[in-house]
Amino acid sequence: MDVIFGRNKEEHPEPIKAEVKGELPSWLQGILLRNGPGMHTVGETKYNHWFDGLALVHSFTFKNGEVYYRSKYLRSDTYNCNIEANRIVVSEFGTMAYPDPCKNLFAKAFCYLSHTIPEFTDNCLINIMKTGEDYYATSETNFIRKINPHTLETLEKVDYNKYVAVSLATSHPHYDSAGNVLNMGTSIVDKGKTKYVIFKIPSSVPENEKKKSCLKHLEVLCSIPSQSLLHPSYYHSFGVTENYIIFIEQPFKLDILKLATAYFRGVNWASCLSFHKEDKTWIHLIDKKTKKDISTKIYTDAMVLFHHVNAYEEDGHVVIDVISYPDNSLYQMFYLKNLNEELEKNTKLTAIPACKRFVVPLGFDKGAEVGTNLVKLPSTTATALKEKDGNIYCQPEMLCEGIELPRINYDYNGKKYRYIYATEVRWSPVPTKIAKVDVLTKKKLSWEEEHCWPAEPIFVPSPDLKEEDDGLILSSIVTSDPRKAPFLLVLDAKTFTEMARATVNVDLHLDLHGVFIPEKDLNTERE
Numbered sequence: 001m002d003v004i005f006g007r008n009k010e011e012h013p014e015p016i017k018a019e020v021k022g023e024l025p026s027w028l029q030g031i032l033l034r035n036g037p038g039m040h041t042v043g044e045t046k047y048n049h050w051f052d053g054l055a056l057v058h059s060f061t062f063k064n065g066e067v068y069y070r071s072k073y074l075r076s077d078t079y080n081c082n083i084e085a086n087r088i089v090v091s092e093f094g095t096m097a098y099p100d101p102c103k104n105l106f107a108k109a110f111c112y113l114s115h116t117i118p119e120f121t122d123n124c125l126i127n128i129m130k131t132g133e134d135y136y137a138t139s140e141t142n143f144i145r146k147i148n149p150h151t152l153e154t155l156e157k158v159d160y161n162k163y164v165a166v167s168l169a170t171s172h173p174h175y176d177s178a179g180n181v182l183n184m185g186t187s188i189v190d191k192g193k194t195k196y197v198i199f200k201i202p203s204s205v206p207e208n209e210k211k212k213s214c215l216k217h218l219e220v221l222c223s224i225p226s227q228s229l230l231h232p233s234y235y236h237s238f239g240v241t242e243n244y245i246i247f248i249e250q251p252f253k254l255d256i257l258k259l260a261t262a263y264f265r266g267v268n269w270a271s272c273l274s275f276h277k278e279d280k281t282w283i284h285l286i287d288k289k290t291k292k293d294i295s296t297k298i299y300t301d302a303m304v305l306f307h308h309v310n311a312y313e314e315d316g317h318v319v320i321d322v323i324s325y326p327d328n329s330l331y332q333m334f335y336l337k338n339l340n341e342e343l344e345k346n347t348k349l350t351a352i353p354a355c356k357r358f359v360v361p362l363g364f365d366k367g368a369e370v371g372t373n374l375v376k377l378p379s380t381t382a383t384a385l386k387e388k389d390g391n392i393y394c395q396p397e398m399l400c401e402g403i404e405l406p407r408i409n410y411d412y413n414g415k416k417y418r419y420i421y422a423t424e425v426r427w428s429p430v431p432t433k434i435a436k437v438d439v440l441t442k443k444k445l446s447w448e449e450e451h452c453w454p455a456e457p458i459f460v461p462s463p464d465l466k467e468e469d470d471g472l473i474l475s476s477i478v479t480s481d482p483r484k485a486p487f488l489l490v491l492d493a494k495t496f497t498e499m500a501r502a503t504v505n506v507d508l509h510l511d512l513h514g515v516f517i518p519e520k521d522l523n524t525e526r527e
């Protein structure tokens, strides 16, 4: 399995024509742009964790029935410094790096404080974000990197901190119908406070500032104080509905004192995160109009979640669908020392990922008796019990087990919806299938093929979309058999049958997330 997780991948910056089998609809024109780790060894040094690898951005361009593949390492400051030194000199989440291994601790500290290496990594390997006409590679630090979506060339480095005081920000922003970005980040011990900050990046800039970036007009919408100054919660995504922003404050927390001393203690940042199974998970609903958390305190049992699927309002309730775990074993699973030939044995999750639905009642009867289930939606078995102190305790409904990397038809984001597209996983990090889950009937359709490891499936709506699932699914497929070439799979989203595949004879990397950019959104001047 080293072939898939650990081996450095070659970049292919010049377009390679793929061999298309089947029929691609003529309206499918644009670029599927994806991001993920591609290099885990630099010289003699190796990262510890799969999420540490150097960002390799790749794309499939659809043009008049043909498909072209490209890939290019993000030329981040991190990449450039590492390559120049021929060793890992910039720390990542799971790997603490020391620029000169021969130095003693004091010399190392001096080197660190004198900024001979970039302060924090700009190895943006998780996702792609669109702001206005610009595309950025993103991770979870305060740095994002602009890229050219046509050539995959790396452009300027942007520090969120110039516009909003956050040390961490998610790589799963939301977009409203006008294309404005909504994201959130954590401001750590800033002016004596630790808080979660929700901000908006407009999709356009005033006419007289045409050359400037939308980030210059970033606006803080509101913030939620962290329950603890030195132990803010870790989060990887959040949810939105028409009137609310949903933030789940899980008991998977950062320890700020440990983080601040990690470098000198010789441990990685990941070791400064811990799961407190005795704590509660708080569900915050922030009213978009008042910019405040609703007054009732809502919680559920301790859990860990990375991906929100969707959320919506229905008859005075907020419905929140997430992929959850009973602990943080997912992160442990991706340590490279486990991802070898023995992977199925070494990397066992303690529970398979579960897609759960939480339902929060809004305008409930304040005089209801303690112990009453306040959820009145007939379609769900999720409950919300009123407690003595006025808090509400939510218990979810299980929608489906064994799915991760969820996507939806994004036109239904924040609205009542029916279909989830995701990869299927059981106990180990091997994505065996892609699935379409009908949350109404709980029926599942899936696609699988021997030796195929499918990536996150992306839904592309058809131009004459009438129903939610009128469109295509795009998923890049890595193969574990070296005799079988990888390909980009195109499925009919309704029936989940194969429409076409575009095979490329390259060492395709297993990636994380991405976007499909329809031709109309592509600025052809930059080509």
Ligand SMILES: CC1=C(/C=C/C(C)=C/C=C/C(C)=C/C=C/C=C(C)/C=C/C=C(C)/C=C/C2=C(C)CCCC2(C)C)C(C)(C)CCC1
Binding pocket: 051, 052, 091, 092, 093, 120, 121, 126, 139, 140, 141, 142, 167, 168, 236, 254, 259, 269, 306, 330, 404, 405, 423, 425, 428, 429, 430, 431, 510, 511, 512
């Ligand atoms: C802490 C801190 C810091 C740092 C930071 C960092 C460096 C971060 C990074 C981070 C990161 C970098 C993260 C990542 C994450 C990711 C995730 C969370 C993911 C998830 C995923 C999943 C869920 C998966 C899935 C899959 C695949 C991919 C394949 C196979 C199959 C499966 C499905 C399993 C600083 C210094 C600034 C300061 C402050 C604090």
Ligand SMILES: [Fe+2]
Binding pocket: 172, 236, 306, 307, 513
């Ligand atoms: Fe993610």
